[in-house]
Amino acid sequence: MAERVVRLPDVGEGIAEAELVEWHVKVGDIVREDAVLGAVMTDKATVEIPSPADGRVTWLAGNVGDLLAIGSDFVRLEVDGESEQAPKTAELASPASSVGAQSPRHAASAPRATANAPPNGMKSQPGAAPLHHAANRPLAAPAVRLRAREAGIDLHQIRGTGPAGRITHDDLDAHLTHGRTGTRATPNPAQTAVTDIKVVGLRRKIAEKMSIASSRIPHITYVEEVDVTSLEELRAKVNGQKRPNKPKLTLLPFLMRAMVRAIAEQPHLNAHFDDEAGIVHQHAGVHVGIATQTPTGLVVPVVRHTEARDIWDCASEVARLAEAARNGNATRDELTGSTITITSLGALGGLATTPIINHPEVAIVGVNRIAIRPHWDGAAFVPRQMMNLSSSFDHRVIDGFDAAQFVQRIKLLLETPAMIFIDS
Structure with a gap:
């Protein structure tokens, strides 16, 4: 058996912490992949955190009402297989890097990824979203994952537009409409620019x-x-x-x-x-x-x-x-x-x-x-x-x-x- 750590993902908008508002599991529960573990709230939205794998809950981060740092341990699972080993490759930009120093244990287990290579036998399409290694699992709600599976869509092929790159139903709709026949439109940088004007x-x-x-x-x-x-x-x-x-x-x-x-x-x-x-x-x-x-x-x-x-x-x-x-x-x-x-x-x-x-x-x-x-x-x-x-x-x-x-x-x-x- 091995331990799988589920960390609190970056939910975007430069937020450094989120409030724990609901647990859907307790220590000792057996959970399935994509089952909702709990929910956190920012000043923007409430975000559900799904399980990345089948396993048994061995540890929870805190109590409802606690403030949790982005990138910190959220849930620990006991899963089948050997313990996870950190690949000897460059570390991805980690959500925890924006919220201050990590403990040595957190730093050692921070998510890493190999080069962005397509899954076995799959070719990249021109203009498609960057492919993600399986270790960097796409962030999406359970309902979105279920819909993608039923439609035969690989979520690694979709660039999420939700908080922290979260894949939404709208992203699935856009992929079904354009993703299989062409590329998605890329906004002009001038259209996404934000100008800060101090009120004085x-x-x-x-x-x-x-x-x-x-x-x-x-x-x-x-x-x-x-x-x-x-x-x-x-x-x-x-x-x-x-x-x-x-x-x-x-x-x-x-x-x-x-x-x-x-x-x-x-x-x-x-x-x-x-x-x-x-x-x-x-x-x-x-x-x-x-x-x-x-x-x-x-x-x-x-x-x-x-x-x-x-x-x-x-x-x-x-x-x-x-x-x-x-x-x-x-x-x-x-x-x-x-x-x-x-x-x-x-x-x-x-x-x-x-x-x-x-x-x-x-x-x-x-x-x-x-x-x-x-x-x-x-x-x-x-x-x-x-x-x-x-x-x-x-x-x-x-x-x-x-x-x-x-x-x-x-x-x-x-x-x-x-x-x-x-x-x-």
Whole structure:
């Protein structure tokens, strides 16, 4: 009788250890070739380890929950035949070589192989995967081995694409389709290249702030359709008659003024929530942040005291701040202190979005693109210029009813733009 050592194979992705999650055998059990001995788990997948031969289990590596090093002994079997001798040839690249030093016993029994020669009487095919010596047994699940045997396929002829070269059912399918009639396609190196880009500077700050907002704020998003036909007609007429020293009016100044009117009725939406202290800081001044895309990332310049500005002043300040932000000239004061934010992607705005709140604010209003849609006027469908508002709220301090009421008030003002300028 001889001892056969089954080692924990390299499961790929540069993983140095795996967690033992299940034993399928115990010491003393008689196992057959391809029977599953146990399973290990990495952060990528769960991998079953099959028996390479018939034998009796004499030793197991540990208990469920233990972390095992790649390349370490997993199971020892008592098998028929003489003890394994390490061939006097060059050692193959061993999984254990990537996880640190081995014990002398492990190093002495590390897998070795002779030159890659075809099995007896078998000729190599041009472009075929390298042939493996029997000592380097192909890694495959028992179901894959059974299917290969039934189809008369030698697994030594297949290059596995799974973790650590594991042969999968897809590999068998590809071999059945191409392997017997031609060669498998080899990807262009440029198609398999991986570029590592370190997240630094503004991009890192954005990532940190988005993580905080997403993890700490329970968002509720409310989407409403707005008929902006009248507003767009008004805007076109005003822009056509404006003086040269006046800025071009976009939709944003009208939305900002509508938000000021709505906030006057619901001031608790113009606030910061200090969740650690459990305090909502409600602001008297409406400082509207305008999410702006720049070459280096998304920033939020702030139009301060929007409640004290008219349409033209709002338009001028939005244009000035956007240019300063894109040129990298915006000051710290101009990029901080917003109490409620508007986000818009313009023509790319989509039908609906789920904006992330600009922490520690409690509300954000998202503008989606304007499109002509059929609208029922009570008697017939007529073409109207429609736009969705997608707005998110901090559900810890803003109830769904209040969120809906806020958006509905903005909708009414935008659909009847004269009301934006009339004090009630």
